[in-house]
Amino acid sequence: MPSCDATLRTLYSDHHGWLNGWLRSKLGNAADAADLAQDTFVRLINRSERLELKAPRAFLRTVARGLVIDHWRREELERAYLEALAQLPEHETTSPESRELVFELLESIAKMLDGLKPKVRRAFLLAQCEGIPYKQIAEQMNISVRSVERYVADALYHCYQLRYGE
Template identity: 50%
Template sequence: MSGVAKPHQTVETLYTEHHGWLRQWLGQRVGCPALAADLAHDTFLRLLARPRSLNNTHSARGYLRTVAERLCIDLWRRRAVEQAWLEVLAARPEEVEISPEDHAVIVETFCEIDEMLRRLPPKVARAFLLAQIDGLTYKDIAHRLGVSERTVKSYMAKAMLECMKINARYQGARG
C-alpha cells in the first residue's frame, strides 16, 4: 500500500503549496472567486487521477496552470455551446418546454459532439457537417472537398463511428 500513498502525498504537498496561488490566478482569469475555487479543485482532481512527480515550484506551477487553462477552455466552450442552444430555443416560434434534466442532457450531448468534431481530422469533420447540417449528398461533398466519393464514405464512416461511441456512453450512463 505504500506505493499508493506516495502520489497522494505528492498531490497533498502540491495542494498545500500551490492551491492559494492557483485559485488567485484562476480568479483573475474567470473573474469569479467561486468559479475559480471550483476550477482549482478540478485541477487537483485531475492531478489525483494522473499523479505526477514535479521537481520544483516552477514545473509544478507550469503544470497546474496548463491543466487549469484547459479546464477554462472546456468551460468556455461549454458555455458557448449552451448559449447557442438557448439562442436556438429563443428563435423558435412556439414555446418549447424542456425540463432542466433534458436541457442538461442536450447541452452535454452538444458538447460531446463539439469535442468529437475537434478530434476528427478537419476534412472528416467538414464532410460530417456538410452531410448532417447542410444535407448534401456524398457526391456534392466530394466535389466541395476535392476528394472522391469513396473518400467521403470513409470520412462519414469515421464520423459515424465516433457518434456511435457517444451514443454508447449515453446509453451506458442511463443504465
C-alpha cells in the first residue's frame, strides 16, 4: 500500500492542472485559482486520516468548493466593510493593517455563524449586532419571545463550542 506522501504526490501530479482549470472557471481569475488549488492540497496535507480515493476529482472538487465559498464570503465581507468605511468621514478611516485585522475577525465570525440555522442566525444577529430587544425580534420574525431567547442561547452555545471545544 502506498504511503500517504506518495498518494498526495500522485494526486497532485495527476490532478493539480485539472483542479487549477476548474477553479479558474469558477473564479474567473488565474491568480486566485492558483492560490486555492494550492490551499486545497495544503488542506489535504494537514488531514490526519489516510487518503484512499476512488474518485479523486470529485473529492478535490468538494474540498476546493468549500475554499471557493470561503473566498467568496471573504470578498463579500471585504466589499461590505469597504463600503461602510467609505461612508465614514476621512479622519475616521483605518490603517490597512487595521482593515486586515477587521477582515479576519469578520471572516471568523461569518464562519462561526455559518453552522447556524437561518432563524437562529437571524435572531442572534438582530439581538447582538442590531441591539433589538427580544420582543421586537419576536414580532419581526413572527415567533414567540421564548423562541427568540432559545435561538440566541443556541447561537451563543454554538459559538462557545466552536471557540472552546466541547
